[in-house]
Amino acid sequence: MIRYYYYHIFYVGMMNIMVLVPYVLISHRFDGAVSSFPLAIACGTLYSFVTSSVFQRFPGLGLPEIYKLFFPVWLANCLNIIGVVIWSSAGIIVLFSYSNTIGIFFDPEASSYLNLGIMAIASLWAATRSSRSVQFAHEVLLVVSSPIVLWILSKALFSDWLDWDAIRLVAGAGIRKPPSMACFFAASFVFSGHMNITLFNRLHPPDLKFRFRWMIPIVGTFFLLVSFFVPIGFHGTQAVGNYLYVWSVTTDSLMMKYGFIQRVLYLFLLLYTFLSLLFVMNTWHTGMEFLKACFKRYKPLTDEVNVPAVNWWICSFWVVVTFVYAYYTNDLLNRVVAEMWLITHFIVESILVFMLLAFWYMKKKGRMRRSEASLAPQGGGS
Amino acid sequence: MIEAIQDQLGNPSDFTAETMDNGYAKMQICFFPGMCDMDQLKDAVIVPFSYRFDPDEFRRMLHTSVAFMKDVPANHLADYLLKGYVILGYEGEVFVFRAIRRMQTAPDQTQVEASLQGPQSAFTENLDLNLTLVRTLYNVPDLSVENYEPGNLSKSKIVLLYDRTKCNDATLKEVRKRLENLDHGLLLSAGQLAKHLSQAKYRLFPITQLTERPDRLSMHINKGKLAVLMDGSRFAILLPVHFFDFMYAMDDHYEPSWMSNFMLGLRYISMLLTLTLPALYISIVSYNPEVFRVQLAFTIDGSRAAVPYPSFIEVLLMLFMIEVLIEASLRLPRAVGSTAATVGGLILGQAAQQAGLVSSVMIIVTSVVAISNFVIPNTTFSYFIRILKYGFVAVAVFAGLVGVVVALFMMVVYLCNMRSFGEPYFALFQSKARVAGSKNR
Known part of the structure; x- marks a missing residue:
């Protein structure tokens, strides 16, 4: 069961491309991007260790249940709402930026709302499923697509066209600058796969041990360095700053000699369709469950047979918000929003980590308002 | 009296x-x-x-x-x-x-699930003989047999088989309940019974498996699952099943594992091909020809030079032809069947392309789709796949390549959301996870 935890770590590492992390990092490549990496790696690893350790002390409970253990209902609900906003907005940003990417590279003639609409419907439908189904789907798609993503990355890393001098230059120049805050926030997103445990801990069996945690810094560092340095190596230190969807352009520099498809870009985009939909599915699902936890009558279920109508209502609301967002923004505005989201995300994450430490302490002292068993989610439903 | x-x-x-x-x-x-x-x-x-x-x-x-x-x-x-x-x-x-007259005293030959080197005997239409076949292969005292007699018109005896020590109680209770509540006018075949057991009518994938092989049934029971036999039907119903069960031919268990793994891989690739190839053809030809390398894109476009209508009409035309051909050769008497296949094959193979009605690439696509579909070992499952490909075609017509990928995503989510009598239908690495999951509940 521990593998489900690492799936999240892994795919958030790959997904950083779609939340415009490389763009933020690259725009600061000469003033403090590189020097913020060690900080981000240390911080992200620490946070992952803290969250996993704390959630191990609360087996089978999601974050909303833990809030209810220690806080009065109104405070728990407020905190849940913050979670809802953070999670669902992540899905909305990714949905918008990915459908735009598709529009630019795949069919520029089609209405941008068509792509958005298709993907929104798919995400709506996927996010309304039960938590266990979401977990299964996550696993299947990740197992299928990550080998190919890794293959593309290794193809890029070993390509003759990758200019290591440019990478060395940026790394050498950047490391001497003081770290930039924006870059620190952006880079630590790569490590934030552990945050998905806040909901999916509900599915973890009581005897779960978080082994192999040494993998977290390795996986995160790998994806962070790759997603920052490979585009620089391909486009050069200056030209790399010209692109918004920098990774799509980078994979377009790669070529497959044999096979039906020549341009790696298309393979890459199709794979990232899966990954983006996965991301939206996960974030919307988490946001939905957090929102549902605010209702008094709500009983957390992880494997309900019939999808309750409220799931549809909540996720449909997000689809509507996505369309409204798409109507009023464009790529440039979305970039600013994504940057703001990255900052907020980090702040919320930090507060959460400190709260979790406090929960850990309070549990040791036995200061719980309710019993753990009364809040534990049930498997099936009617 | x-x-x-x-x-x-x-x-x-x-x-x-x-x-x-x-x-x-x-x-x-x-x-x-x-x-x-x-x-x-x-x-x-x-x-x-x-x-x-x-x-x-x-x-x-x-x-x-x-x-x-x-x-x-x-x-x-x-x-x-x-x-x-x-x-x-x-x-x-x-x-x-x-003093019931037995029509059959010897096991049948396998007809649907052929095996090269495995057992050749199959279930018959006689329930007692079928039970004997199962008992000989699964010769343990833990095998439980429960009789059910539904209050319907045909009153065929239904038997539920399971291994007492291995089976899952929740599933057993659920299946018992459904078997007891069974009343339907005429219950003629196991397939019909399977439909009633699985209840939801418009599911896209089957959650029970029909088999005519006693060895498959024994293996299934040995895994702690249930089987339903029905008098008068030479097929047994296996439940609950997983998606992956449908892709196994029994030969896979009897042949060298390199070979069986290779065949298994081949089947999954074929399934994916038969599902998506027509849709991919439409989206490549009509939406994104630049995805393919230039030479290939030119070849495809060149072969379409004589075709006067858009690609999706071409695809629907050819798919219609091939479906009709398959259906005709299935329903016709054996003697006439080969004639139909020859005539149809000629039209599909040569004439349609020479007449400029379809492109030659489309003919390859059609035949790959048809042949790949036959590779799927289970008939029911291959029917479902056959229908599902039209869903992909429809998506491709309106949304192109991205639509196909999104539809694939939705299919995976749909599969992951399915439960076969309470067990996950499409989840990887389940043997250990299921134990952990049941502990969790």
């Missing part, structure tokens, strides 16, 4: 009801000659009553032999008669004697 039964049955002409008199005693006998085993009846009843008649011995035989049932309620007599039992009235008592 005879009059009462004749009244109830409406005195059909294939019914025999007589009073036999051997000079010492009288016996009433009624039965359907067509449904009874006459040899058995002669040996067990007629001979002791006529040539070797001894009143004491005959009375003792009727009362002690396990073959004769006494004290059957009068309103059930007609039911027994209709199943092929013989009803005897002797000295004011009524006995029911089991």
Whole structure:
């Protein structure tokens, strides 16, 4: 069961491309991007260790249940709402930026709302499923697509066209600058796969041990360095700053000699369709469950047979918000929003980590308002 | 007695009801000659009553032999008669004697799930023989057999098989409930029963598996699952099943594992091809020809030069042709079937392309789709895949390549959301996870 935890770590590492992390990092490549990496790696690893350790002390409970253990209902609900906003907005940003990417590279003639609409419907439908189904789907798609993503990355890393001098230059120049805050926030997103445990801990069996945690810094560092340095190596230190969807352009520099498809870009985009939909599915699902936890009558279920109508209502609301967002923004505005989201995300994450430490302490002292068993989610439903 | 039964049955002409008199005693006998085993009846009843008649011995035989049932309620007599039992009235008592005519005494040959080197025997349409086949292969005392007789018109006996020590109680309870609540006009085949058991009518994938192979059934039961056999059907229903079960041919368990793994990979690739190839053709030709390398894109476009309409019409045309051809060769008598296939093959292969109705690439696509579909070992499953590909075609017509990928995503989510009698239908690495999951609940 521990593998489900690492799936999240892994795919958030790959997904950083779609939340415009490389763009933020690259725009600061000469003033403090590189020097913020060690900080981000240390911080992200620490946070992952803290969250996993704390959630191990609360087996089978999601974050909303833990809030209810220690806080009065109104405070728990407020905190849940913050979670809802953070999670669902992540899905909305990714949905918008990915459908735009598709529009630019795949069919520029089609209405941008068509792509958005298709993907929104798919995400709506996927996010309304039960938590266990979401977990299964996550696993299947990740197992299928990550080998190919890794293959593309290794193809890029070993390509003759990758200019290591440019990478060395940026790394050498950047490391001497003081770290930039924006870059620190952006880079630590790569490590934030552990945050998905806040909901999916509900599915973890009581005897779960978080082994192999040494993998977290390795996986995160790998994806962070790759997603920052490979585009620089391909486009050069200056030209790399010209692109918004920098990774799509980078994979377009790669070529497959044999096979039906020549341009790696298309393979890459199709794979990232899966990954983006996965991301939206996960974030919307988490946001939905957090929102549902605010209702008094709500009983957390992880494997309900019939999808309750409220799931549809909540996720449909997000689809509507996505369309409204798409109507009023464009790529440039979305970039600013994504940057703001990255900052907020980090702040919320930090507060959460400190709260979790406090929960850990309070549990040791036995200061719980309710019993753990009364809040534990049930498997099936009617 | 005879009059009462004749009244109830409406005195059909294939019914025999007589009073036999051997000079010492009288016996009433009624039965359907067509449904009874006459040899058995002669040996067990007629001979002791006529040539070797001894009143004491005959009375003792009727009362002690396990073959004769006494004290059957009068309103059930007609039911027994209709199943092929013989009803005897002797000295004011009524006995029911089991002399059902067996059509089959030997196992069938496998017809649908052929195997090269595995066992060749298949289930028959006789329930008792089928149970014997299962018992010989799965020879353990833990095998439980439960009888069900639904209150419907055909009243075919239904049997639930499972391994007491291994099976999952929740699933067992659920299946029992569904079998008890079964009442449907005419229940004629296991496929129909499977449809009723799985309840939801418009599911995109089957959650029960039909098999004619006793070895597959034994293996399934050994995994702690259930099986349902039905009298009069040479297919057993296996449940709950996983998506991956449908892709196994039994040969995979009997052949070297390199070969079987290779074949398994081949089947998954074929399934993906038959599902998406027409859709990909449409989206490549009509939306994104630049995805393919330039030479290939030119080849495809060149072969389409004579075709006057958009690609999706071409695809629908050819898919229609191939479906009709498959259906025709399935329904036609064997002798005519080959003719239909030849004529259809000629049209599909050459003429359609030369006439400029379809491109030559489309012909390759069509044949790959058809052949890949036959690679799927399970018939029901391949039917579902055959239908599902039209969903992909529809998406491709309106949304192109991205639509196909999104539809694939939705299919995966749909599969992951399915439960076969409470068990996850499409989840990887389940053997360990299931144990952990059940502990969790």
